[in-house]
């Protein structure tokens with residue numbers, strides 16, 4: 001997902017010309033007056049009207065144009081100031097006195113998750129001399145252009161991959177009540193149209209303490225190559241509590257975002273989400289993940305093809321279940337060891353429910369491991 005908000009890289013004269021155009025068209029601060037900067041928050045970016053301002057007092061007017069709550073934080077040169085949470089459709093202001101230097105501007109919601117998803121930019125504050133009527137020096141211009149790019153081309157192009165191997169006790173999760181309904185309730189309110197469906201899952205859904213030991217294995221490799229080139233290759237085989245033998249072959253990702261459920265191009269490494277983050281369903285505890293992916297799978301039951309379009313969600317995440325009875329043990333599990341491998345399989349769009357309790361397949365391997373694959 002790294003390329004999601006990347007801006008095409010321009011080199012040489014292009015950078016300079018673009019920067020000159022930018023500097024010429026802006027007067028970020030009237031002489032003696034406070035600077036005014038507008039900020040727009042959405043999934044998953046922070047957009048500023050100005051990326052370079054003069055030192056002194058600045059008032060940020062921040063609009064949340066997204067569909068979930070966000071916040072706004074300015075950090076650098078010894079200061080760290082943030083707004084309270086801004087609801088979708090609302091706005092807030094933040095007035096600061098900034099000295100020269102570079103500041104990070106980001107959404108602080110969800111620990112580092114919204115920032116990691118791309119809600120981060122930079123603001124450059126120039127000293128009085130550099131910000132004078134004679135305009136910006138060449139070094140500041142290229143600096144401001146760099147910060148507008150958000151991330152370096154090297155970062156944007158970086159391919160990340162992970163190989164995951166299942167291990168430890170294997171359990172099948174059967175329908176039942178979600179054990180933290182009170183913690184999830186305030187987050188569910190933010191889910192609009194989806195709320196009703198989620199509320200019925202609170203009573204009887206896939207994230208329950210109703211589990212049964214089974215057996216099986218799951219190994220896959222996932223590649224995070226940017227917004228459109230992510231991929232996955234893997235096989236899971238397991239026998240469910242009714243004795244049926246299932247096999248799932250993963251060879252392509254699902255990339256289509258739905259509100260509250262971004263797919264990050266199919267594969268994302270190192271995401272903190274679910275639970276109290278308002279990113280994806282709150283009917284999963286708040287977790288950190290080594291990898292999360294969304295895929296279409298070929299599903300077989302007792303060697304017969306069930307579908308080529310099974311909807312699959314996989315996470316190697318911070319442990320959510322305790323030893324022994326494998327009950328969900330924490331609402332915020334994000335600090336636990338990243339060793340729980342979850343495989344959730346649902347019928348494809350318009351396809352009938354699976355012949356399994358609740359119509360879905362949900363298997364956990366409790367002590368799984370990951371490594372960087374040999375390239």
Ligand SMILES: [Cu+2]
Nearest residue numbers: 070107109114
């Ligand atoms: Cu945010």
